[in-house]
Structures are given as structure tokens and as C-alpha cells.
Amino acid sequence: MSHHLSFNDLPQGGEKFEPAKGGKLIGALGLVGLLGLAASTFFFLKNTDTFAYSWLFAIFFTFTFCVGGVFWIMLHAASNSSWGVAIRRLWENLANMVVILGLLASPLLIPAVNKHLYEWMNHHRDAAHHAAEHGGSVKEALHHMSHDNPHLHILYSKFGYLNISNHFIPPFSWQTRFVLYFLILGYIARVMRKKSLQQEQDGDIKHTISSRQFSCRWLLFFALTSTFAAVDWLMSLDYSWFSTMWGVYIFAGSAWSSMALTILLVAWLKSLGYLQKVVTEEHYHLMGKLLFAFTVFWAYIAFSQYFLIWYANITEETRFYLTRNTEGWRGVSIFIVVGHFVAPFLALLSQARKKKPYVMVFVCLWVIFMHLVDMYWNVIPERGPSLGIGWWVDGAWIQDVAALLGVFGTMGFLFLRGLSKYSLYPWRDPRLIESVNVVN
Amino acid sequence: MSTTLKRVHGYLAEFDNVQDLYHAAEHVRDAGYNRWDVHSPFPIHGMDKAMGNPRSNLPKLVFCGGITGTTVAFILQTVTQTNFWSSLGLGFLQEIVETYPTVVQAKPTDIWTLPAFFPVMFELTILFSAFTTLFGLLALMGLPRWNHPLFASKRFAKFSDDSFFVCIEARDPKFSQDGTKALLEKIGGKNIELVEDEI
Numbered sequence: 001m002s003h004h005l006s007f008n009d010l011p012q013g014g015e016k017f018e019p020a021k022g023g024k025l026i027g028a029l030g031l032v033g034l035l036g037l038a039a040s041t042f043f044f045l046k047n048t049d050t051f052a053y054s055w056l057f058a059i060f061f062t063f064t065f066c067v068g069g070v071f072w073i074m075l076h077a078a079s080n081s082s083w084g085v086a087i088r089r090l091w092e093n094l095a096n097m098v099v100i101l102g103l104l105a106s107p108l109l110i111p112a113v114n115k116h117l118y119e120w121m122n123h124h125r126d127a128a129h130h131a132a133e134h135g136g137s138v139k140e141a142l143h144h145m146s147h148d149n150p151h152l153h154i155l156y157s158k159f160g161y162l163n164i165s166n167h168f169i170p171p172f173s174w175q176t177r178f179v180l181y182f183l184i185l186g187y188i189a190r191v192m193r194k195k196s197l198q199q200e201q202d203g204d205i206k207h208t209i210s211s212r213q214f215s216c217r218w219l220l221f222f223a224l225t226s227t228f229a230a231v232d233w234l235m236s237l238d239y240s241w242f243s244t245m246w247g248v249y250i251f252a253g254s255a256w257s258s259m260a261l262t263i264l265l266v267a268w269l270k271s272l273g274y275l276q277k278v279v280t281e282e283h284y285h286l287m288g289k290l291l292f293a294f295t296v297f298w299a300y301i302a303f304s305q306y307f308l309i310w311y312a313n314i315t316e317e318t319r320f321y322l323t324r325n326t327e328g329w330r331g332v333s334i335f336i337v338v339g340h341f342v343a344p345f346l347a348l349l350s351q352a353r354k355k356k357p358y359v360m361v362f363v364c365l366w367v368i369f370m371h372l373v374d375m376y377w378n379v380i381p382e383r384g385p386s387l388g389i390g391w392w393v394d395g396a397w398i399q400d401v402a403a404l405l406g407v408f409g410t411m412g413f414l415f416l417r418g419l420s421k422y423s424l425y426p427w428r429d430p431r432l433i434e435s436v437n438v439v440n
Numbered sequence: 441m442s443t444t445l446k447r448v449h450g451y452l453a454e455f456d457n458v459q460d461l462y463h464a465a466e467h468v469r470d471a472g473y474n475r476w477d478v479h480s481p482f483p484i485h486g487m488d489k490a491m492g493n494p495r496s497n498l499p500k501l502v503f504c505g506g507i508t509g510t511t512v513a514f515i516l517q518t519v520t521q522t523n524f525w526s527s528l529g530l531g532f533l534q535e536i537v538e539t540y541p542t543v544v545q546a547k548p549t550d551i552w553t554l555p556a557f558f559p560v561m562f563e564l565t566i567l568f569s570a571f572t573t574l575f576g577l578l579a580l581m582g583l584p585r586w587n588h589p590l591f592a593s594k595r596f597a598k599f600s601d602d603s604f605f606v607c608i609e610a611r612d613p614k615f616s617q618d619g620t621k622a623l624l625e626k627i628g629g630k631n632i633e634l635v636e637d638e639i
Contacts, residue, residue: 303555303558306555307555307556307558307559310555311547311556313546349503350499351495351499352495439485439486
């Protein structure tokens with residue numbers, strides 16, 4: 001009670017981040033990103049087929065953090081929370097990175113790239129070719145093709161959603177949706193930050209209320225976006241496979257890893273001397289609790305998905321796990337069970353550990369590493385079988401590392417540089433004091 | 441003439457508001473008392489700190505309860521449905537299973553059928569944790585006793601209405617009839633009363 005801070009105890013005008021202070025990390029990320037992008041360009045030209053998977057993996061891994069950023073600001077606003085006001089600006093910045101990521105993701109729209117990723121697109125292109133020659137629609141051509149190859153019948157049935165030709169008719173084509181996802185997330189991120197920045201001018205509570213209303217309305221579109229992005233980009237790598245839990249699974253991982261990233265960012269900024277009065281051990285505790293919750297939630301979803309498919313033993317469904325539970329991927333699968341759930345679960349159980357920043361930094365680095373393994377395990381096992389090279393492509397891991405460093409390094413560099421644009425926390429939010437003095 | 445035996449439970453002091461109670465708690469804490477408590481009509485944020493309460497031991501109990509639940513479920517299912525224990529050389533545990541292995545949907549009968557057991561492991565973990573929480577809590581509160589000795593005091597009924605109390609118990613090593621009363625008076629306690637408990 002005696003430590004209660006009031007508005008005048010906090011720095012007026014908020015705290016501005018000076019990139020020079022965090023020079024080492026920012027410089028390293030920039031360098032790594034530049035080298036990664038250079039190597040990526042080389043691999044794109046030389047090994048387009050295997051590198052397409054590397055790029056998809058790196059893009060999607062980075063994308064999940066942006067999705068998480070959007071989710072946390074919206075949840076925070078929609079649930080009318082006040083505890084996270086001190087941290088909200090970090091999420092706003094994280095969410096806004098999605099626009100730049102869209103540019104980095106654009107190579108996936110090029111047919112020369114995505115023809116290696118998505119077998120179904122090749123069948124659709126064949127069908128389009130067929131239709132042009134013999135007349136009739138693409139869908140009819142697919143139907144016709146499925147007489148010779150019964151596997152294609154599933155593509156005929158899924159044509160309404162999974163296609164590359166209905167650009168302007170909902171639910172649109174794969175390419176149109178690709179662009180839409182970035183537009184929707186970018187729009188949400190932009191509007192939320194705009195409201196937050198307007199509040200910085202006048203300190204009016206009405207911006208808090210309008211961002212709450214906005215969040216409640218747009219949470220639906222956010223959910224649809226993150227779900228169908230996961231379906232379009234990852235699930236359709238194998239067009240015969242389907243899982244209704246897929247969207248939730250990817251979302252759970254996104255929220256989990258982006259919360260870990262937020263804790264790391266807060267710890268990093270505090271070690272540089274920022275946010276000293278604004279963020280307390282109570283915030284670490286609160287964020288740690290959410291991290292813990294999503295550890296369990298992810299495990300619940302991941303297991304439910306596995307369990308139903310494993311037990312029902314239906315041919316189309318089991319393919320996903322058959323690939324990942326055999327050969328070298330089996331070890332990775334078991335490692336994910338232990339490392340993605342058991343280890344963080346035990347580490348985050350205790351309240352005392354959640355309140356210690358240096359413990360949380362280790363846990364969060366581990367969390368992000370495990371999320372990386374999870375994403376790798378989701379994308380890369382498709383590569384060998386799809387390209388007909390076997391379960392593992394020798395030497396391709398270098399391409400994966402290059403893509404990861406290129407995308408994550410560049411995005412990290414831009415993100416940290418971008419922190420200097422606005423105050424590190426919304427300093428005129430009427431509920432900032434409530435957040436600074438939060439006790440839980 | 442009453443012949444009931446009575447035992448001193450402790451000193452009860454009344455306070456007017458939260459601030460007084462909070463500061464009183466800080467003083468009692470600093471005076472080095474361990475066996476004492478505060479009573480208020482509603483929870484007060486930060487009171488744990490003002491009282492200097494250590495963390496409860498309940499979480500440790502619950503953790504053990506949860507682990508027990510997981511283990512029980514694991515043993516229960518692996519003994520009855522797999523050859524796991526036989527493969528460890530403990531076949532006598534599961535002779536029946538060796539004779540009649542349960543093959544469900546062509547799933548293996550070795551340890552790799554483990555995912556099928558997760559739901560029960562999960563449920564029993566929760567069940568045992570919940571039981572440990574409830575019964576551990578009751579045990580830590582001293583369940584065999586049916587009422588709290590403080591209800592012997594007439595004024596104490598107001599704790600659920602509009603009054604705030606501090607009670608320092610006689611079993612505290614630092615308790616003394618004069619010293620404790622003097623402390624309570626010094627920190628602003630009103631209507632100080634020696635509460636006696638019927639044996």
C-alpha cells in the first residue's frame with residue numbers, strides 16, 4: 001500500500017526507446033537477417049523445390065508471433081482488462097509487424113514456388129489446362145480427371161474452398177485469401193494502435209471504450225483469419241488430410257509463443273533501464289500464468305487432435321501422424337510431448353518461479369525454441385514425401401536455417417528498431433496507474 | 441455455580457476500519473507474534489504481506505496428490521491392459537493380461553499404447569488434486585474442531601458485519617497477559633477482551 005504509485009511518479013511523456021542502447025542485439029539481428037536474406041535469395045534460385053518449404057516454415061513461424069500479438073491486444077481490450085496496459089504497446093508493435101511479414105511472404109504466391117508446396121495446385125492447373133483445351137469448367141475437368149485418378153475426387157469435392165480460380169467469389173481462391181489474411185490482421189493491428197495513440201494525445205477514456213467495442217466485433221474475424229491461414233498454408237500441404245482442430249492448435253501455439261516473446265521483451269527492456277516503475281514482478285506473474293495456461297491448452301488441443309486420429313485409424317486422417325511418427329520424426333514427436341508440454345508445465349507450476357525474471361527468461365527462451373521445433377515438425381516432414389526424396393532431405397536443413405535467420409532476423413531487427421517510434425507504454429491511458437499498481 | 445473448565449484462547453481487539461486493522465497487523469507482525477489472525481467482513485488486498493504470512497503448504501500437498509493421481513492411473517491401466525510390467529520382469533503382476541491381452545482396434549499391447557491412457561491419467565490427476573485441495577485445506581484449518589473458539593465472544597459476531605478484529609492466541613510463545621494486552625492497546629485496539637474457550 002505504501003508503494004502505491006500515482007501518475008506524477010511516472011515519467012511524463014512516457015519512455016522512448018533509444019535503439020543505440022540495445023545496439024548489440026539489434027545489430028546482430030540486422031546482420032543475421034541480411035545474411036539470411038542473401039542466402040535465401042541464393043537458395044530460392046538454386047533449390048526452389050526444397051527451399052519453398054524452408055521459406056514457408058520461416059514465414060509461418062514468424063507469422064504466429066504476429067497472430068499472437070493481435071490476439072493479446074484484442075483479448076485485453078475485449079475483456080476490459082487493465083493489468084496489461086503497461087505492456088500493451090509491445091503487443092501493438094508486434095501485431096503491426098504483420099504488414100511487413102506480408103511482403104516477405106509474397107514469394108509463396110509465385111506459382112514457381114508454390115507448385116512445390118501444394119500438390120493440389122498442380123492438379124488444379126492441369127485441370128485448368130484441360131478445361132481450356134476441351135471446354136467446360138475447371139471443376140468439371142477435375143471431375144473428369146478423377147475417373148483416371150480416384151484420389152483426385154477429394155479435390156473435386158473440396159473445390160468450393162480449395163481452388164486457385166475463384167478469385168472474387170467467396171470463399172475466394174487460395175491466393176485471394178492469402179492477401180486477405182494479411183489485410184485483416186494488418187487492419188486490426190493498425191486500428192488498435194491508432195486508438196491507443198490518439199489516447200496519448202488527449203487521455204480520453206472513450207478510446208479505451210471504442211477499442212473494446214472494436215475488439216469484440218473483430219475477434220470473430222481474427223479467429224477466422226488465424227484458423228483459415230493455418231488451413232490454407234499448412235493443412236493443404238497434404239490435400240487429403242483434414243483436422244477440425246488444426247486452427248485451434250496453431251492458435252494455441254501462437255498465443256503461447258507470443259506471450260513468451262513478450263516476457264522476454266519486457267525482461268530485455270528492463271535490463272536496459274526501461275519500464276522500471278511501470279512493470280513489476282506482478283506483471284511477470286500474470287504473464288507467467290497466461291503462459292502456463294496456454295501450455296496446458298496447447299497440450300490439450302494437440303493431444304485431442306492426435307488421440308482422435310490415432311484411435312479412429314481412418315486412412316486419410318492418419319497420414320499426417322504416420323509421417324511424423326515414423327523414421328527420424330518419431331524422436332522429434334516424443335521430444336515435443338516432453339519439451340512442449342511436460343517441461344514448461346513443471347517449470348511454470350510454482351508461483352515463486354513465475355515472479356523471478358531470470359527464471360522466466362530461461363523458460364521463455366525454451367518456449368520459443370519448442371515452438372520453433374513444433375512449427376518445423378509441422379511443415380518440414382511434408383517436404384521429403386511430396387518431392388519424392390524420402391523422409392529427410394540431406395543438407396536441406398541449411399536452407400531452413402537460412403530462411404529462419406533471414407525472416408526472423410529481419411523482422412526482429414525492424415521490430416526492435418520500431419520500438420523507438422512511440423512511447424514504450426501508453427502513458428496517458430487512464431488505467432495505466434491501475435496496471436502499474438496491480439496486485440494478484 | 442459453574443464448574444466448567446476454561447482455557448484462555450487469546451486476546452481479541454476490535455478496530456474501526458481497514459487502515460487501522462492493516463497497520464495494527466503490521467505492528468503485531470513486527471512484534472514477532474506467530475499465532476494470531478485478523479478477521480474482517482471482506483478480503484483485504486495486501487493483508488498477507490502486512491501479517492507477514494508465509495506461503496501456505498497446501499500447494500505442495502496438492503502437487504503430491506496430483507502426481508499420485510497420475511501414477512495410480514498409469515499403473516491401473518498398464519497393469520490391466522499392456523505387457524509393460526512383464527517387460528520390466530514383473531510379470532507376476534499381470535498374469536491374466538499375459539493370457540488374455542486386451543487388443544482394442546489393433547492398438548499395440550506394449551507401452552506405446554500409452555496415449556490411450558492419457559485421458560484417465562489426466563482425469564485422475566485432477567480428481568486427486570481436487571481431493572487433496574479440499575481435504576488438505578480442511579486438515580490445515582484443524583477440521584476435527586467444529587467451531588472456532590472466538591465465537592465465545594459476543595462482540596465477535598460483528599466480524600461478518602462492520603467490524604475488524606485482531607486476535608493474538610495464547611499458544612503463541614510471546615503471549616503474556618499484560619504484554620500482549622499492552623501491545624493491542626498501543627496499536628489502537630478497542631474493546632480488548634480475553635476470550636476463553638470451554639474445554
